[in-house]
Amino acid sequence: MRGGLIQIALLIVVAAVIAWIANNTVQNLQARGIRVGFDFLERGARFPISESVLPYTPQDSFLWAYVVGLGNTLWISALAIIGATVLGLGVGLAGRSDHPLLSGLAGGYVTIMRNLPLIVQLLFWYALATSAFPAPRDAWQPLPGVFLSQRGVFVPTVAAMPLVLAIAAAVGALLIAPRFRWIAALLAFVAVLILGGAQLDMPEQRGFSFTGGARLSPEFTALMLGLVLYTAAFIGEIIRGGIEAVSRGQWEAGRALGLTDRITLRRIILPQALRIIIPPLTSQYLSTVKNTTLALAVGYPELGLVVNTVIKQTGQAIESLVIMLGVFLTISLSVSLLMNWYNARMAIVVR
Secondary structure, X not given: OHHHHHHHXXXXXXXXXXXHHHHHHHHHHHHOOOOOOOHHHHOEOOOOOOOXXXXXXXXXXXXXXXXXXXXXXXXXXXXXXXXXXXXXXXXXXXXXXXXXXXXXXHXXXXXXXXXXXXXXXXXXXXXXXXXXXXXXXXOEEEEOOEEEEOOEEEEOEOOHHHHHHHHHHHHHHHHHOOOOHHHHHHHHHHHHHHHOOOOOEOOEEEOOEEEOOEEEOHHHHHHHHHHHHHHHHHHHHHHHHHHHHOOHHHHHHHHHOOOOHHHHHHHHHXXXXXXXXXXXXXXXXXXXXXXXXXXXXXXXOOHHHHHHHHHHHHOOHHHHHHHHHHHHHHHHHHHHHHHHHHHHHHOOOOO
């Protein structure tokens, strides 16, 4: 009873302090003739957003501009997390390889990436994309259908609906197939693409520009490269450390059963290592989401850049920052809950 009353009293004190600060702030702003409130969200934004996942025009409201910025943030976060996880897995496995060149390259990559500030890496990739790449007429073509120029990276695309259906089929195969799940998922993905009549839309060079395909802007390209390469170095060390933490007796047991090292790693080592990997991996995912705000340095219009533009146009700094804080808190808590749920599923159940 006493402990509960103390906690209630502390909660009341904290709420009273917050209410006093909020009321004092509102009064001071009103005394200076500064408007307070969220009614500005209904007004027309009247500023462009260079690229977005969601449709947007300058005639849309400030509220929709925030939603568009949030869509860009979620898109970048998801792509960066997936790309960094895949690359980090390769770096982690290479780091514990017996081949000295492979392990040395992985160690050098981790050392360099982790000791260079992310903002510096973003600026480097942006400068490379905007100055080192050639003009569109002289664009580099490292692969068929892929062009690199100062206007961005142009890549082949597939129609959205067949691609979504193919991804859904692959996920279903992963969940249903008892054996050879990855092969079944790949076959399902390819089969649905073919049966759905999906065709590659290849970019073609036309004078000073390109037609067809998809354009990855220099801002998007620099941001993705910086986030993926930087985060993969940390994830690689997390995965390497998790694998090293599993007893070497597990490897010897797999070999004694006649299993290859690859099967032993996939079936025995990694499931145990995941219990060690997931908690620090969760923190890294949260850091990746928060690091997307550095897109402001290269001009990619994620939520932070949109908020900055809205503040300059309306002067509603406190309201805009409150929205931004609330959005990032919600995203971080959602990622944390999802990873904690997965961690609980991977935990050893003692009966």
